[in-house]
Amino acid sequence: MTELLQAVVNGLQMGALYALVAVGLAIIWGLMEMVNFAHGEFMMLGMFGAWWLSSTLGLDPLIAMVPIALVMYGLGVVVYTQLMRRVQRGDVFAQIFATVGLLLFLQNTVVAGFTSDYRFVSDTVLARLSGVNIDLFGIRLGLPLLIAGLIGLALFILLYLLIDRTEIGLSLQATSEDREAAMLVGIHPRRMFAMAWGLGAALVAVAGVILANFFSVYPQVGLQFTVLAYAIVALGGFGSILGTLIAALLVGVVQSVTVVYLAPAFKDAFVFGSYLLIGLARPQGLFGRF
C-alpha cells in the first residue's frame, strides 16, 4: 500500500513538471490550433539559457527565469511574424513542415554554438536541495520537485486567469474560434497569434529553466518531453487549460504506477495506451471544448 501511495506521489510530482512543459503547447496548439514541432526546442533553449547564465554569471535559474522568459517571448513573436504568419496562408500540414525546419535549425544552431556535450547544472538552489525530503506518513516528497511543482502550479493558475478572466484572454479565445468574427469586433488576429506564440515559447522556456535543475542539458533533449506534452494536451482536451493540468498529473501517475508493477520499457506506451482508451470513451479529450 505504501508502495502504491509512494508511486502515486512520485507520479504527481513528475506530473507537475510535465504540466509545465505542456502548458505552452496548450496555448499554441490547444487553443490556437497551430502545430508546433519545435516546442521541445524552445524548451531546450530555456535549459541552455539557464545553464549558460548559471555557469557564466552565477545566476540562479530561479532568477534567470525572468530574463529568459522575456527573451523567449520575443523569439516566439518573431517566429510567428516572420515564419508562421506566412505559413498560415496554406494548409495546416504546412505548419508541420515549417516547424520541422525550425526544429532542425534551432537544435543545430545550439550544436554549432555549444557542441553536443551533456551539461549538468549543479550550483543552484534547487539542485543543492536534491535529496532533501519531506516525510508524510512514510511517503517521501522531494523538496526541490515540490518547489518546482508549486512554481508550475502558480504559472498555471496565472495563465488560467489570463485566458479565462481577462480581455486579452477572451480575445485569444475569440480569435481561435472564429477569426472573421473576431476581426469584426476589433480584434487583430495576427496580434493575438503573435501573442500566443510569445506566451507559448516563454512558458515552455520557463519549464526548461526549471527542468535544467533536474535533467542534463544537451541540444537533443527536447523530444522526450514534448512527445508526452502532445499526449497531455490532447488528453486534456483542446482549449482547456485546466484540462491540460489534470491530464499532466494523470500522465505522471500512469507512468509511475504502471512501472511499479509492469515492464518499465513500456512506460510511455502505457501513457499513450491510456490516451487511446480514454479517447475511445471521450473523443474530445477529458475537458475538450472542441
Add this chain to the structure above:
Amino acid sequence: MTTPAAAPARRRGSALGWAAALTGLTVAIVYPIPIQMSGYTYFQTVGFLVFLYAMLGIGWNFIGGLAGQFDFGPNIFLATGAYTAALLAVHFNWSPWLGFVGAILVSVVICALITFPVTKLRGHYFAIATVAMWMIAQPIGATWELINGSRGLFIPMKPATGLGEALITLQFPGRSKGLVYYYIALGLFIATVVLFRTVERSKLGYYFRAIRDDQEGAEAIGIDSRVYKTAARCLTAAVFATGGVVYCFWAQAVFPDQVLEMNWAILPMICTVLGGLGRLWGPLLGAIILIPIAQVMSATLGAGPLAGRGLDVIVYGIIIMGVAAGRPNGLLSLPWARWFGRTPAPGSGRAAAGAVEDAPARR
C-alpha cells in the same frame, strides 16, 4: 470545376500530360545508365532514395492528402512490412517477392484492426492516436524476442550464383546493386502512381475527398466516414509496407530504432507538403529536391573545417522554413505556366493551379 469553355483545353492538357509523363519516364529510365558506365553508382542510390521517399509520400497522400486526416505515424507500417519480410527471409528463406505479399497482407490487416476504433477521433485527436500507436510500437520493437528486440534482424548475405537467382533473392554484388534497386524503386513508384491515380478517380477517391472537405455532409449522403478513413489508411499502410520490404533488403538489416525512426514518418510527409499536398506529383517533386539537398549539404557544409558544427542541418532547416513561408501550399502551386507560356491559355492557368494558391486553410 470544368466549365464547357475549359473542356477542350483540358483535353489538350491531358494529351500533354501523357507526353510529359512519357518524357519523365524516359529520363528516369535512362538516368542510371551513364552513371553505371562512369562508375559513380552512388547517384543511383540517391535516385533509389528519391523514388522510395516519393513512393512513401504518395502513400501518405492517401490518408493525408485525399482523406485529409493527420497521420503522424505511418512508419509503423514500414516497420511491420520490413519485419514481416525479414522474418520470412530469415526463418523460412522466402524470397523478397513473396515477402512483399506477406508484408502487405500483415500490414493491412493490422492497420484495419488498429485504425478502425480510433477513426472515432477527429483532427488533432486522431493525429495523437497515430502517434500513440507509434509510441506503443517502439517498446514492442525494442523488446520482442521474436524479432530479436533491439539487436535487430540481419538478412544473411548470400551472393547469388546467377542473374536468375539474384532476381529472386534481390542480392546483387557491389556495383550492380544500386542499379537494380533504383529500377525496383522506380517500378514500385510507378505502381504507386497508378494506384493513386486509380483511387483518386474512382468512387473511393470521391468518398475520401468528400470526407476531407465536409465530414458531416459526407455522412449525410450515406458515406460511412469511419470505414473510408480506415480504407484510406490501409492504402497508406500497404505502400509503407512495400517500402519497408525494399528498405530492409537494401539495408540488409532491420533495427527497431531504424525503422521506427521519426524520419520515416516525417520525411515522406515533408516531401509531399513541399511538392504539393494532395497532388499526384507533389511527393516526387518534394523528394527530388529534399533528398539530394540532404546529401549535398552533408558533403559540403557537413565536411571540411566546420564539420561537426551541424551547419549542414542548419541550412537544411532554413531551406525548409523558406519554402514553407514562401509557398505554404507547395511548389506545385507556383504559377509555372504563367511564367513559361507567352499567352496563358484560360485552361492551363487552372491546371497550373495558380488559383489554388490563396485557398483557405482546411482541416
Add this chain to the structure above:
Amino acid sequence: MRIVIDLLKTRYVPIFLAVGLLALTATLAGRTSAQAPIKEVLIGEVLPLTGNFATLGQQYLWSGQTVEDIVNNDYPDLSVPLGPGKGFPAFGGAPLKLVIRDDQSRGDLARTLVEQLITVNKVHWINGEGTSGNTSIIQPVAESYGIPLSCSPCASPTLTEKGFKWFWRTGPNDRTMVASVFDFLKDWPKNGGPGDLKTVAIFTCDNLFCQDNFKIAQDLAPKAGFKLVSELTTKTGATTLASEVQRLQAANPDILFFVQYPAETAVFQADAKRAGFMPKVIATSNGAYSDQTWLEAQKKTNGGAGWLGRDPTAIDLASKKPSWKKVNEIYRKYSRGQDMGELAMREITGMLWVADTINRAKSVEPAALAKAAAETNTSPDQMIIDYKGIRFDKSNQNVLASGVVTQIGWNGEKHTIWPWALAKEAGYKAIYPSPSWADRDSQPKPSR
C-alpha cells in the same frame, strides 16, 4: 517544337528542372573527382555529427582530426605509428586527408554516404559509423564494394560475428568488457574484497548497445556465482526513473549492473537520492561511465564516487605515458578543451592503426590493405591505450584488446582495480561499499 513549348507551359516543368539539376550535379561531381596518383591518402569518415548520437559523433570527429594532425605533422618524440615525420613515408610523405560526412544519426543516410565516399570520392578506407546499429547498416556496402571498413569504439559482438571480410575492429567488444567486470567481482573476495556480495540486478536502456550488455550480463552473472534478483529494461530517453528505483529498492540487490546514457544516469541519480537507494556496488559498462562530460560533472557532486565499470584502458596508468599526454594535448586543440575520454582513446588507437596499416601496405589497393591488416602485429608500447597489442583473429577482431576495470575515486578520477597486476601498479584502494548519498554530500568535492 510546338509540343516542347506546350510541355514547358505545363505543371511538369518543375519535374524537368529538378531532373536536369540532378543530372547536372551528377556530371559536375563526377568531373571534380578524377583519379590521380596517390598525392594524399583518403579516409572516409561517416559519423553521427547531428541528431541523437551527436555527442558520440563529435568525439569521434575530434579523434579523427587528432590522428590527421599526428600523421601530417612532425612529432619527433611521439611514440605512436606515424608520429615522427610528416605524412606517409610509404607514399613519399603524402598527407592523410579525412573526408567527413554527417549522417544525422540516420541509417539510410549513412548507407548512402558510404556509397558516395566509395564511388565518388574514391576513398581508400572507411571509418565509422561510431554506433553499432548504423555500422551494421554500412557493413554490407563496404563488403560488396570490397573496401576496408573499421569501427573501433563499436562494441556490439555481432559486428564481427557475421563473417564479413572487410570489417576490422581494434577495440574490445561488449562481451570482453562485461566479462571483465564479472571476473573482477568473482575474484574480488580472494583479493581483499568483500565476501558478502550475492545478488545482482540488471538495469539497462533499450537500444542495441544497452541490450547487448543486458544479454551478456544476464548470461555471465549466474556463471560468476551471483543470483539475479531483478532485470529491468527502460525506454531510452526516460524523463523519470522513480518507479524503477522503487522496484530496485524492493529487490535490494548487492550489485547493480547499470547501463544508461548520461542523461538517464542523471535522472537515476536524482531519483535514487530522493529514495535513499544505494546498493553496495554499482557496476557499469560504458554509457555515462565513458562520457567525459558526465565524469567532470560528478566532481562537483561526488555523484560518481565508488562507481566501478569496465574500461578499455587503465586510464590512471596510461595518462602517465608521455605519448598519452602529447596526444591529449593535440586532442584538446580540436575538442575545445575537453580531455580524451575512453571512447576517444579507442577511436584514436583504431585510426592510428588504420594509418599504420596503409603505410605498411605501401599501396592503397584494397587487397594490399587487407593483407597488411591481416599481418598486423602492433606492440603495446606503440599505443596510448593498454591493449596487449593489436592482432586479428579470423573474424578481424583484435584478440589482444583487453578489458580493464576501474573505479571512480573520491577525487573524481578513475583508478584501475583489475586486472590485479595493474591494480597493484596503480596502488589504489577500492572504495567499498558504495558511499551513501549523505556521505557523498558531506565529503569534500574535488571541484567546486
